Amino acid sequence: MRYVLIAVMFLLSLILPGTAFHFWSWSGIKPDLLMLLTIYIAMHHRWPSGVLWGLGAGLLEDLYLGRYIGMYTVTLAVVAFLSYWLAERWYRENFLLTTFMVFIVTMVGQAVVAFLSLGAGLHWSLGDIGELVIGVALYNAILVPVTYPLIHRSFLHGWLRYRPRYER
Template identity: 30%
Template sequence: MRYAFLTFLFIISYIIESTVFSFFPVAGVKPDLILIFVVFYALLKGPKEGVLAGLIGGLTEDIFFGHFIGLNAFPTLVTGFLFGLLEKKVYKENFFIPILTVIAATWLNQSLVFLLGLSIEGFPANYVAVFQNVIFPTLIYNSCLSPFIYGKFYKSTQKRFFRQPDY
């Protein structure tokens, strides 16, 4: 049930990202809400859950985006795993943790998407130009949204679908 709800959350996030945030682009880019949720979920639940959230979130983007299956799934899965490793190492109630993790995760994820896309497509590209025009504005947008999303998301993980069962 938890993964069905997570999939539903990612689909809704993608719809909001594609509709509402299309009207509010920053430097021509939209935020990556799915990545934000994957990072927060991984940070709160650990690497195994982070991998699953990354896979579900990345496949959701791949299915809707429609270019190559795996172009977003693999980088988002890796990002979910790596930030899940921080679960027991950071104080989750710290105001700066969501901002800093989203900054690092956006850079990592977008760089992996760039490298994977470069290897699949085979076209020459300039990472510096991609960083300036895509990665950096997305990083800023995501980090500005993260404190507002994190508080609600953190509370929701303590209840209902996201709460770990007590054994």
């Protein structure tokens, strides 16, 4: 049940920004829900499995978008590692600190996307890059108080909790 729920959340994270969040965009800026979900998963897993989730989610997003294969794979792997590293040093129960962490990690992830996009030949101005990085990071941080308590509780006590084979 745990893996089915995570797969459904991944699919919704891919679909919702292009559908429902299209109407809730600010100046064309939408949240990166897959990055937000990758941050949450990496915070609640050990680093190898968190980075593997990030690689898988990034590859799924690259295949979904159909361009620049590898861009989101690398980005979400970096985001997963950074999220795990920060979660080990910060208190996960503090929602304000988690909001700040999501803001910082999303800024880094969006900066990696912008850097890889410039390397792929896209011509973005620095103003557009700054607006995108700050905008997506703010949007993701605003979503944390709504989404994180449910996800965190589910990772600790609910359906997303890892159960060893002998408990199943």
